[in-house]
Amino acid sequence: MSYGQDYGGYYDDGRYPQQGGQQQWPQQQQPQYGQYGQQQPDQWQQQPQYGQPQYGQQPQYGQQTYGQQQYGQDYGTYYGHQGYDPQQYEQFAPQPQYGQQPQRPVGKTAPKKKKRKKKRNPFLAALVTLLILTGIGFGGYYGLSEFGFLGPSDYSGSGNGQEAIVEVKKGQSGGEIAETLVSAGVIKSAAAFLEASLKNPDSKTIQAGFYKLQKEMSAEAAIIALLDKKNRYVKTVLVTEGMATPEIYKKLSTELGRPVEEFTNAAKDPVALGVAETWFTRKDGKPVTKSIEGFLFPATYEFTPSTTPEQALKAMVSRFNEVAKEIKFVETLASNKTYSAYEALIAASIAQNELRKDEDMSKGTQALYFRAYSKKFPCNCLKADSALNYYFKLNGAPAKPSKDITAAELADKNNPYNTYVNAGMPPTPIGNPGKVALSAAMSPSSSSFQYWVIVDDKGTAAFASSLSSHCSNVQKAIKANVPVRPC
Structure with a gap:
């Protein structure tokens, strides 16, 4: 279709006469249209006559084709009047008569209707944001289903009397702790735990470990119980000064419910448990x-309850290392030319078992060093009954x-811990000394004592520099019913 024909159909509103089916366009110089030819489009709308479009640049409309027209560069000539873009043309173009469907130029599509944006529900958006934030802070556990219209589901009170053992692991988030409590039947919902945690800032200080709680507790009561150290479910093991490893293994076995053999096997490699090789x-020339x-x-x-033998022994070795470092045990003995830190540890273990009072420890280690290293004591033998007893254990x-140790036991050379026939310090410590005994072995007194004996049931020790004085002290002990061997 040519432009002439297309425009004829487009403006077929009765303004122009038709001849032979062809639209007759008005001449450019007709007086009724010429006066409006240069006016602005708004003036056309105010006049009963639409005015004369500027078709002068296209005298032969029917000869142009769409392929020849450059729409982007020539909107003015395409629409029959210069200076107006397509939107302006649509505004000022003549309107069709009633009932007549207008025809748009080929290639011109109707403008798309803008989609109306749906309004968002601000309440729903706020709720979703809250759930996301709480989910991030508490392990992503809490869901919308756990929140009721009146608050999260929760039990009331401090429990139903049924015991529940739960473990709070190191590094767990609040949400993970809540999941543990829900699984154990302690609380009803994690959301309730979240709400109670926000109300109790101390909930952030809950420590890792096992806890003895009750089932069906309110979230608030559960948090309070977790903060109470009395509810910690632990096995308490008391290792007293001087205890030997066989005694410690037996106690650990009883408390942790593991066979003694497991602790014995775990202790075979002390270095693997944390003891430095340099110890x-x-x-003194003896093999280590x-x-x-x-x-x-x-x-x-x-x-x-889940502590392994290795973990228990490592904890004890770690504590020893801390104390030894605190008192600078190894550093102090590094310059000693007579005995090593390991030999001093042996002396500390013997003093711990031979004596009862802290104030006697430094005198006792001094007497042990005199016997073992001075070369002024018979055979340089310690003659310590506690070493014999260690071998028995x-x-x-x-x-x-x-008084019950036999003469044969005192003369047994096959006993490496028989300090009556073997000179110097025994092969290993004979127990586990405390801080006071370690300090005493590191810094013994400057006295010249060679003998000691417990003389009463209060653990008082009597020291002597000569054998005669020592025998007098032994008689005092016998009179006080202390079970000592006669001098």
Whole structure:
């Protein structure tokens, strides 16, 4: 279709006469249209006559084709009047008569209707934001289903009396703790725990460990219970000063419910448990026997039901290392030319078992060093009954009071811990000394004592520099019914 024909159909509103089916366009110089030819489009709308479009640039409309027309560059000539873009033309173009469907130029599509944006529900958006934020802070656990119109589901009270053991693991978030409590039947919903946590800032200080709680507790009561140390479910093991490893293993076995053999096997490699290799050095020329004895520091330990033998022993060795570092035990003895830190540890273990009072420890270690290293004591033998008893313990036999040790046992050369026939310090410590005994072995007194004996039931020790004085002290002990061997 040519432009002439197309425009004829487009403006067929009765303004122009038709001849032979062809639209007759008005001449450019007709007086009724010429006066409006240069006026603005708004003036056309105000006049009963639409005015004369500017068709002068296209005298032969029917000869142009769409392919020849450059729409982007020639909107004015395409629409029959110069200077107006398509939107302006649509506004000022003549309107069709009633009932006649207008025809748009080929290639011109109707403008798309803008989609109306749906309004968002601000309440719903706020709720979703809240759920996202709480989900991030508490492990992403809480869902919309846990929130009721009147608040989260929760129990009331402090429980129904049924015990529940739960474990709070190290590094767990509030949401993960809540999941644990829900799974154990302690609380009804994690959302309730979240709400109670926000009300109780101390909830952030809940410590890792096992707890003994009750089932069906309110979230608030559960948090309070987790903050109370009395509810911690632990196995308490008290290691007293001087205890030997066989005694410690037996106590650990009872509290943790593990066979003694597991602790014995775990202790075979003390270095693997945290004892530094450098400890096992002697200056007296004797071979070194690596043992965990002496490195299991006496203290009160709290172990969980899941603690392994290795973990328990490592905890004790770690505590020993802390104390030794605190008092600078190794550093102080590094310059000692007579005995090593390991030999001093042995001396500390013997003093811990021979004496009862802290104030006697430094005198006792001084007397032990005199016997072992001065070369002024018979055979340089310690003659310590506690070392004999350690050997008995290693072989499953009970310790004996001094008066009950036989002459044969005192003369047994096959016993490496027989300090009556073997000179110097025994192969290993004979127990686990405390901080006072360690400090005493590191810094013994400057006295010249060679003998000691407990003289009463209060644990008072009497020291002497001569054998005669020592025998007098032994008589005092016998009169006080102390089970000592006669001088």
